[in-house]
Amino acid sequence: MEKILVVDDEENIREGLKTVLETEGYSVDTVKDGNEAIDKINTNVFDLVILDLKMPNLDGYEFLNIVSKTDPYLPIIILTGHGSLQEAVELTKRGAFDYFLKPPDIDRLLTSIVKALELRKQLLEKGKEKATQPFEALDNIIGESEEIKSIKTIVRKVASTDATVLITGESGTGKELIANAIHSLSNRRKGPFIKVNCGSIPETLLEAELFGHEKGAFTGAINRRKGRFELAHKGTIFLDEIGEISPKLQVALLRVLQDKEFQRVGGEETIKVDVRIITATNKNLEEEVKKGNFREDLFYRINIISIHVPPLRQRKTDIPILANFFLKKYTETHNKNIEGISEELMNLLLEYSWPGNVRELQNFMESSVIMCSENILTVSSIPPNYQTKLLQPKVNLPQTHNKELDNEKVIYIKLGATLKETEKKVIEKTLEAAEHNKSKAARILGITRKTLIMKMREYGIQD
Known part of the structure; x- marks a missing residue:
């Protein structure tokens, strides 16, 4: 029934x-x-x-x-x-x-x-x-760089434990995806996964949001309300922008970590919870501790396991993989028939620094798909707000690379290519552009020479 x-x-x-x-x-x-x-x-x-x-x-x-x-x-x-x-x-x-x-x-x-x-x-x-295949949760973390592979390895190791995890990295790098993967692979995956952005909620409301409140606890509290920690019972709570919480809330959070209990705002009842805590920040919390802005004891409590997500500019081999992933997603969303990305445009994507990281690349790809009127995403599809950013004269790049960009015919990466095929092609074309100078090619790709050589061996790319 x-x-x-x-x-x-x-x-x-x-x-x-x-x-x-x-x-x-x-x-x-x-x-x-x-x-x-x-x-x-x-x-x-x-x-x-x-x-x-x-x-x-x-x-x-x-x-x-x-x-x-x-x-x-x-x-x-x-x-x-x-x-x-x-x-x-x-x-x-x-x-x-x-x-x-x-x-x-x-x-x-x-x-x-x-x-x-x-x-x-x-x-x-x-x-x-x-x-029967729980590790599929890792598929949402897109990339094949050594940095992403290392992150996936850590996620696999820590997921089955109840250890607190601190995820650090710039805004837009995908910290929430990693928190979600940890929960999805954990023994708590059937329980709730509750997300709280501590930086987006006013300090005066954050305590009630986290711990709930009793009826009449403050003006507007017309009913008892459970907080996010109660809602996360038997599951995981993800506290994003943890570096933004006030000293008063830091004390309350420390108590939850130590004793697994708290009181609602305006209440006297002690509430016990069974919850795993994952936190994230784009701040350097060690520096915040030195400045007196963040409690040292709380820092060590939330930092049992640390995962750092590097910015996109430091793992450029992931850019083609991510770009093609978003291309496929948004061609379906917007009912477009776009087969791939021209090599000229891909080179521009590889050269750009992406200060907004993966989130910025995702936004760029959706805008470009909407602007595209051909079956290939080309330079002409670049949204107006990116014309100056991507098409301005390039500096600090090897001359061979600039020359190659100017003279080589446009090709494209077809949708349906595997991640490994895409990465192999990017490495091959970058080596050609650098006239097979491995040091120059590694600098263009944003990886070490050692990593490049390892990739060449992995994909059978000849010197």
């Missing part, structure tokens, strides 16, 4: 749906808000959720974000009192299966439920095979 959870703060809606669904042969649980629903989902298995969009404590949007991480195959049907086409599109993007105005047409709702349950069954069947 399929089990359905109905979440709505209106009792008549809850009980009415429960009666109808039980008559149809479904097992039904009901709760009145999003926090209660998360608790239910963390302790029970449901086949479908019918969710009111506007609720106290945790609204439908937040609920979708959390559940998509804990059970990506769980279909969610949204109910709302005031809907719009734009809202329906946004909810669908966030993972909602269907969308109904209150009161819903019962026949249409029951038809939608049947379709949703059938889809879940199909997805779970497909997921069984993937579940």
